[in-house]
Amino acid sequence: MIQLHQIEKVYRTDTVETQALNGINLAVAKGEFLSIMGPSGCGKSTLLNIMGLLDEPSGGQISIAGSDTRNLGDKQMAHFRNQRIGFIFQSYHLINDLRVLDNVELPLLYRKSAAKERRELAAEALGKVGLSNRMKHFPTQLSGGQKQRVAIARAIVGRPSIILADEPTGNLDSAMGNEVMDILLRLNKEDGTTIVMVTHDEQMARKTHRLVRLFDGAQVQ
Amino acid sequence: MLTNYFKIAIAVLKRRKFFTFISLFGISFSLTILMVLTSVSDHLVSSSYPDVNRDRNLYSLQLMLSAPARQGQNTGPYSYHFLQTYVAPMKTPEAVAISSFFSPSNTYVNNRKLVINIKYTNAGFWEVMQFNFLEGKAYSQAQIDAGERVAVITESTRDKYFGQGVTAVGKMLETDNQQYRVIGVVKSVPVTQLFAYGDMYMPWTLSRQEQENKGYNGTYLAVMMARNKTDIPAMKAEFDNIMKRVPMPYKDFTEMKAFTQSYLPTFTRLLLGRDETDGTAKLYTYMGIFLLFFLLLPTLNLVNLNLSRILERASEIGVRKAFGASSGTLVVQFIVENIILTLIGGLIGIVLSLIVIALINQAELFSHVYLTLNYTVLGISLVICILFGCISGVYPAWRMSRMQISKALKTV
Known part of the structure; x- marks a missing residue:
């Protein structure tokens, strides 16, 4: 599903050059639930961002569902993300000015779909994460666990084949973390969604199909 | 979205x-x-009231006479005589309004000074400008020719001179020591109406000074009203043709320019214009x-x-x-x-x-x-x-x- 070949990422300032990723080769199969672990600053999130086309690699090649992403323009890249990838972030990144339902239907705004259909799909996604009763709330009125469930609903509303989750349980206590993890596992099992998750939590990582460890920008396991 | x-x-x-x-x-x-x-x-x-036909009117308020040899130039409004001789007989317009710029006159009501702005006009003025008559009517060509001492006043002049809402038609109004019989009262006109504003309108023949003025320059301006908008170019062409044939008033002057345009350029010419350019x-x-x-x-x-x-x-x-x-x-x-x-x-x-x-x-x-x-x-x-x-x-x-x-x- 996702093929990374010799991925390099170098951050440059006027005086310093930092090698964040160094020749990463990784293949994620369709329907796989992969977790990435490693110490802080080892390049986990950078790798996830590159996989999700949120950041450009300094070198190497990314192929998603058989498509080489190197030559995609801004518009094509946006379309690609919209159709194929859903994101879950550690700090949720919900838009506080919009109600929960509006937040969830956001990815559908960038597709050709009628308002009614958008509402129905968003409500259905919220139902899957058990938040049907919070549709009219604003994100600031929710707990951390609820916010992350809204973020999951937003990630799945467009029925993407890939979900990239960057420390989705990082800001949650263990009970809420487990709840979120259960939802992700269910999505993977029932819908066959390919999931790549960055985590610091060994226990969560063990629940996934495969674990990849990074150290100083290189893959060590 | x-x-x-x-x-x-x-x-x-x-x-x-x-x-x-x-x-x-x-x-x-x-x-x-x-x-x-x-x-x-x-x-x-x-x-706007009373100049409601601006889209089919042409305005002319300046005649420019030049004597390049002496580096002299004379620019200003027309004399009544000039407009009556050359503009009033034009064939294309439905009517031609000739009127003076307003001039102030003094009168006293109950020992209080009242300034009345007088505007002298021809009969065509009442055809071109659509005044709303509250009482009486405008003066006729016969009254103008006979030099009858009649006047049309505005509502505000009536209220100030005779009293609020008091009937004025048939009564005498004295200003600058001259008596005039009021024959009509019109709704007041805004001061911004360059070609129509006045407190009191009188036949041009009552202006002794203008009757004697046989020169080209004076204090008068003209508004030519076409039958419809499409006649405007023909009306302008006729005006320009006539002006080409007007003889020079004095031998020193070798060049004469009379401009006629729609309202906006006429207005801007007055404020910002210079020679050929109208200032728009x-x-x-x-x-x-x-x-x-x-x-x-x-x-x-x-x-x-x-x-x-x-x-x-x-x-x-x-x-x-x-x-x-x-x-x-x-x-x-x-x-x-x-x-x-x-x-x-x-x-x-x-x-x-x-x-x-x-x-x-x-x-x-x-x-x-x-x-x-x-x-x-x-x-x-x-x-x-x-x-x-x-x-x-x-x-x-x-x-x-x-x-x-x-x-x-x-x-x-």
């Missing part, structure tokens, strides 16, 4: 109330001033510069405000891009948001303008001038709002849309 933008725009407005107030104040205040000024200009230029281009340039500077301040304010909000909205930008918004879509979103904000400012501006216009009308800053916020002014204001929104939104929107997603998502 638009609903989503609207919700965000309102939320952005609510988020930083002080900045919102400053920004909306800037927009609405600027628009109010622009709308009031547009209303004044509209009042000055558009057809100059007027538009000045207006453009004024508009540019006037809109520049609130625009820059809004640009600055929007730029300062980039960081505040970085997470939203990152999320929207991550979930499929292209840079172009984001530019459109931010411009639409900005247009919504400016339209709200515009609505406040319209309300403020209505208040200011009502206050101006109530205070009678200009005699008998009643400003209105008509559809033209509303339309122009709406266009200004949208223009405003676009100009102040484009650069910040472009900056916002270019944010790198991973960086935008980190700035929380």
Whole structure:
């Protein structure tokens, strides 16, 4: 599903050059639930961002569902993300000015779909994460666990084949973390969604199909 | 999509109330001033009582005589004699109004001085200008020819001289030690009506000075009314042809120019014109510069405000891009948001303008001038709002849309 070949990422300032990723080769199969672990600053999130086309690699090649992403323009890249990838972030990144339902239907705004259909799909996604009763709330009125469930609903509303989750349980206590993890596992099992998750939590990582460890920008396991 | 933008725009407005107030104040205040000024200009230029046929009238108020050898030039209004000889007999116009510029005269009512502005006219004046007669009627050609001492006065002159609402027709009015019989009372005319304003209208034959003036220059101007708009070019051509054949009044003068144009260029010629040019281009340039500077301040304010909000909205930008918004879509979103904000400012501006216009009308800053916020002014204001929104939104929107997603998502 996702093929990374010799991925390099170098951050440059006027005086310093930092090698964040160094020749990463990784293949994620369709329907796989992969977790990435490693110490802080080892390049986990950078790798996830590159996989999700949120950041450009300094070198190497990314192929998603058989498509080489190197030559995609801004518009094509946006379309690609919209159709194929859903994101879950550690700090949720919900838009506080919009109600929960509006937040969830956001990815559908960038597709050709009628308002009614958008509402129905968003409500259905919220139902899957058990938040049907919070549709009219604003994100600031929710707990951390609820916010992350809204973020999951937003990630799945467009029925993407890939979900990239960057420390989705990082800001949650263990009970809420487990709840979120259960939802992700269910999505993977029932819908066959390919999931790549960055985590610091060994226990969560063990629940996934495969674990990849990074150290100083290189893959060590 | 638009609903989503609207919700965000309102939320952005609510988020930083002080900045919102400053920004909306800037927009609405600027628009109010622009709308009031547009209303004044509209009042000055558009057809309005009693000069209601401006779209089929040609105006002429200046004759230029030059003596290049002596480097001399004589520019000014016409004599009645000149207009009567050369303009009144024209075939294309339906009617030709000849009237003097108003001149003040003094009278005393109950020991109080009253200044009455007198305008001398021909009979055609009453055909071209559509006066609303409250009492009586206008003087006829026969009365003009006979030099009858009759006058048509305005409602406000009647009220001041005879008393509020008192019938004036048939009564005598004395001004500058001369007695005149009032034969008509018309609704008062705004002072801004260059070709029609006066407090008292009299047959031109009562102006002794003008009867003796056989020269070309004097204090008179002409309005030629075509039967319909399409006759205007023919009417102008006839006027120009006649002027070419007019002999020079004195041998020193070798060049003569008489201009006839529609209302706006005639008006601008008076204010800004010089020789051949009528000043319209100059007027538009000045207006453009004024508009540019006037809109520049609130625009820059809004640009600055929007730029300062980039960081505040970085997470939203990152999320929207991550979930499929292209840079172009984001530019459109931010411009639409900005247009919504400016339209709200515009609505406040319209309300403020209505208040200011009502206050101006109530205070009678200009005699008998009643400003209105008509559809033209509303339309122009709406266009200004949208223009405003676009100009102040484009650069910040472009900056916002270019944010790198991973960086935008980190700035929380």
